[in-house]
Every structure is written in C-alpha cells, then in structure tokens.
Amino acid sequence: MKQHDTIAAIATAPGVGGVGIIRISGDRALEICTKLSNKMPKPRLAQYARFVHQGQLIDEGIILYFPNPHSFTGEDVIELQGHGGPVVMNMLLQAVIACGARQAQAGEFSQRAFLNDKIDLVQAEAIADLISSSTEQAAKAAQRSLQGDFSNKVAQILKQLIGLRVWIEAAIDFPEEEIDFLADIAQQQKMQDLHQSLKNLLAQAQQGELLNKGVMIGIVGQPNVGKSSLLNLFTRNETAIVSDIAGTTRDVVKENINIHGIPVLIIDTAGIHITEDKVEQEGIKRAKKILQQADIILQVIDSSQDTEKQKQNLSDLPFSKRKITVYNKADLLTEQQKLDDSEIHISAKTKQGFEELENKILQMINSQGDIESSFSARSRHITQLQKTLENLAIAEYNFLNNQAGELVAEDLRQAQEHLSQVTGDFTSDDLLGEIFSSFCIGK
Numbered sequence: 535m536k537q538h539d540t541i542a543a544i545a546t547a548p549g550v551g552g553v554g555i556i557r558i559s560g561d562r563a564l565e566i567c568t569k570l571s572n573k574m575p576k577p578r579l580a581q582y583a584r585f586v587h588q589g590q591l592i593d594e595g596i597i598l599y600f601p602n603p604h605s606f607t608g609e610d611v612i613e614l615q616g617h618g619g620p621v622v623m624n625m626l627l628q629a630v631i632a633c634g635a636r637q638a639q640a641g642e643f644s645q646r647a648f649l650n651d652k653i654d655l656v657q658a659e660a661i662a663d664l665i666s667s668s669t670e671q672a673a674k675a676a677q678r679s680l681q682g683d684f685s686n687k688v689a690q691i692l693k694q695l696i697g698l699r700v701w702i703e704a705a706i707d708f709p710e711e712e713i714d715f716l717a718d719i720a721q722q723q724k725m726q727d728l729h730q731s732l733k734n735l736l737a738q739a740q741q742g743e744l745l746n747k748g749v750m751i752g753i754v755g756q757p758n759v760g761k762s763s764l765l766n767l768f769t770r771n772e773t774a775i776v777s778d779i780a781g782t783t784r785d786v787v788k789e790n791i792n793i794h795g796i797p798v799l800i801i802d803t804a805g806i807h808i809t810e811d812k813v814e815q816e817g818i819k820r821a822k823k824i825l826q827q828a829d830i831i832l833q834v835i836d837s838s839q840d841t842e843k844q845k846q847n848l849s850d851l852p853f854s855k856r857k858i859t860v861y862n863k864a865d866l867l868t869e870q871q872k873l874d875d876s877e878i879h880i881s882a883k884t885k886q887g888f889e890e891l892e893n894k895i896l897q898m899i900n901s902q903g904d905i906e907s908s909f910s911a912r913s914r915h916i917t918q919l920q921k922t923l924e925n926l927a928i929a930e931y932n933f934l935n936n937q938a939g940e941l942v943a944e945d946l947r948q949a950q951e952h953l954s955q956v957t958g959d960f961t962s963d964d965l966l967g968e969i970f971s972s973f974c975i976g977k
C-alpha cells in the first residue's frame with residue numbers, strides 16, 4: 535500500500551546529545567535533502583553536508599540515503615545527522631517541513647514499514663517493546679520477536695490450520711467422495727496436533743507478555759508481620775517505613791525492581807485487620823484492590839505469632855491469583871514447621887530464605903521454561919490466540935462428533951482469521967491506528 539506524502543521527525547530522544555537525527559521517509563525525501571544540502575546523496579554512503587534553508591546555515595552534519603525498497607519503511611529514506619540540541623534539531627525539522635515534508639505521527643515510520651510488508655505487526659510491536667524495555671531480559675525477548683521468532687511460530691500454526699481447512703473444504707465440495715470425518719484418523723491427529731501447538735504457543739505468549747509488561751507483585755498480611763521489611767529487601771533500600779507500631783504503612787507503596795531480569799512492580803500495602811481508624815480503613819481498601827490486580831500475591835504471616843489465626847483472618851480475601859505464603863520472622867523460631875511448595879520460611883531481618891523466595895517467584899513467572907528463549911508478546915496477541923483456541927476447540931468437538939463439515943469449516947475459518955490478526959494479515963484500520971499511536975514519534 536503506497537503512502538503518498540513524505541513524513542519527517544526527530545528520531546533521537548528529546549534533550550541534549552552529541553548527535554541528533556532527523557528521519558525523512560517518502561517520495562520527496564531525496565528532493566528535500568537536495569534542497570537543504572545542495573547535494574545529491576549516494577545510496578548507503580555517509581556524506582558530509584551543510585544544511586542551509588533560505589540562505590541561512592542551520593547546521594552541518596552527515597547525510598544517509600536509503601533508496602526504496604531497501605529501507606526501514608520500504609520508501610526512500612533520508613537521515614540527516616546534525617548536532618543533538620533541541621533547538622537546532624527543531625530548526626532543521628522545520629526546514630525539512632518547509633521543503634515539503636509533514637511532521638510524522640507517533641509510530642508512523644513503523645506503520646509504513648508494516649504497510650509496505652517490510653515487517654509484520656508482531657515485529658512492529660516488538661520495535662516499540664524493544665525501545666521501552668526496562669530490563670535486559672525484556673529487551674532480548676523483544677529482539678527475538680523482532681527477528682521473527684513469534685511470527686514464525688504463528689506462521690507454522692497457520693500453515694497447519696490452512697492444511698486442515700483445505701481438506702475439510704474439499705470434503706464438503708466433493709461429497710460424492712464420501713469422506714468420513716471420523717474414519718480419517720490422520721486428519722484427527724492433525725487436528726489434535728494443531729490444538730496442542732496452539733496451546734503451547736499461547737503459554738509462551740503469556741510468558742512473553744509478562745516479560746514485556748512486567749509482573750505486579752502485591753505484599754499483603756496483617757499489621758506488623760514484616761511486609762514493609764520484605765519490600766525493603768526486594769528494593770535493597772529503605773523504601774517503606776518499618777516500625778514495631780502496628781499500622782505503620784497506611785498507603786500503597788510501589789517500587790519498580792527486577793528479579794533476575796524480569797521487570798517487577800512490587801507493592802507494599804497497609805496491614806489488613808478490623809479498625810475504626812478512617813485512614814487505615816482507606817489503606818485496607820486499597821490493599822484489597824491490589825489483591826485483585828496483582829499477578830502474584832505474597833501473603834506474609836508472622837511465624838512467631840499464631841499462624842493459623844492469621845491465615846484464618848486473611849481467608850476471606852479474594853486470593854484468586856498465584857499466591858506464595860511467606861512465614862516471616864523465622865529467626866524467632868526454634869523449630870520450623872514443614873511447608874508445602876507454595877509456602878516459605880524467611881526472615882526479613884537476617885535475609886534467611888530470601889533468595890529461595892526470589893527463586894519461587896521466578897518459577898511461578900517462568901512456568902513455561904526457558905526465559906532465555908522467550909519472545910515478547912502483548913495482551914492483544916494473547917486475546918487473539920485465545921479466540922483462535924476457542925474456535926479450534928469447537929471445530930475439534932464437531933469434527934470428533936462427526937457433525938456437518940460446514941460447521942467444522944466455519945470454526946476453522948474463524949480460527950484462521952483470529953490467528954492472522956496476530957501478525958496483521960487481517961487487520962482493520964482502526965486497530966492499526968490504535969497500535970501505532972502508542973509508539974514514540976520518529977519510530
């Protein structure tokens with residue numbers, strides 16, 4: 535799909551830097567560059583130039599020219615590298631606009647790369663995720679998506695799905711052949727394999743989404759059990775006030791950390807108990823809200839007090855999410871009770887058990903195996919994969935129960951449509967607008 539206007543933006547981060555880059559993409563990129571530099575740039579060669587507009591020297595720097603289709607956007611692309619000051623960059627951008635370009639919108643370069651088939655939607659989103667990744671692991675995962683790890687898996691499943699559709703459609707179109715669905719064990723097996731591959735991909739994508747957006751961990755428990763002390767262990771700082779007065783923490787305390795490269799938002803909350811204090815009541819209300827939003831809950835128990843009673847007091851809470859019960863103050867115990875897998879003894883005071891707790895959290899996040907090979911994903915992808923799986927499950931049910939071929943075919947068709955939306959083969963303009971508007975300008 536060809537875009538006819540030429541777009542331009544400052545591609546480097548706002549602020550002061552050694553070098554600043556203006557990126558121009560479109561049919562008029564070369565003409566604009568020649569007007570400003572009085573030079574005819576050579577493809578893929580760095581060339582020194584003076585950037586002059588209306589007789590005024592704006593800056594001097596380097597020109598890079600990437601002729602279509604071998605450029606990021608697939609169009610003619612020019613990069614003007616000048617001095618990285620916001621004023622000079624802005625003057626240069628205004629001159630580029632005066633010569634015939636228009637200011638690019640957020641994500642418009644990537645959108646053009648997508649529309650010109652240089653990248654698919656998953657890869658375009660991976661670019662934004664790579665730029666905004668907050669840990670090394672997240673950046674590596676985004677890079678793997680950008681290199682096509684996720685897209686290739688989708689393409690593989692799509693191929694399996696299309697193979698099945700072809701067979702079913704043929705069975706419908708040529709009824710005289712009397713293809714008996716149930717009798718065809720090979721097709722049954724293919725359907726089951728497809729189902730399994732899709733389930734695996736969904737699990738990997740869910741993992742990738744966690745790595746991309748980060749994990750929210752909420753610390754909850756009764757007052758004085760050591761929640762804030764635990765938060766401070768995670769942040770390796772005195773982030774929250776710790777005291778022996780019950781009800782010290784009254785508000786939600788949030789901090790961004792990373793656990794072995796996984797971005798984590800860790801949240802300390804007010805101790806949950808029955809109180810007349812209005813401020814504490816509000817704090818408890820907020821703590822309960824965190825319970826519903828967090829991906830993982832650390833339920834902290836003071837092991838030097840009546841542990842059963844504490845658990846009982848917390849039992850009304852909506853712990854629907856993954857939960858680890860943390861028996862804190864283990865240093866005060868002479869004997870430790872035996873615990874199951876989702877429980878752990880620690881001491882926020884001596885740090886005993888803390889590493890084990892971090893590992894438990896990692897296991898919980900990394901239930902799909904190797905973080906080193908996971909790719910980044912977004913909730914949009916998860917939704918589409920889930921919808922694909924739903925349609926496939928219905929198709930499989932109808933297939934195994936020897937229902938009309940048309941029924942199976944329709945669900946397989948819908949499954950294919952949902953799956954194609956992941957990489958953007960079938961995507962509405964509205965959705966594209968929504969996706970690319972979250973990008974930064976110049977990308």
Ligand SMILES: Nc1nc2c(ncn2[C@@H]2O[C@H](COP(=O)(O)OP(=O)(O)OP(=O)(O)O)[C@@H](O)[C@H]2O)c(=O)[nH]1
Nearest residue numbers: 757758759760761762763777781782783805882883
């Ligand atoms: N011996 C021992 N004391 C601890 C441990 N963890 C916390 N404490 C003490 O327990 C008291 C309460 O700790 P906090 O971290 O403020 O507890 P909290 O759960 O945040 O309390 P609220 O904010 O009031 O709900 C403080 O005096 C801490 O020093 C531990 O592992 N061992």
Ligand SMILES: [Mg+2]
Nearest residue numbers: 761762782783
């Ligand atoms: Mg506290």
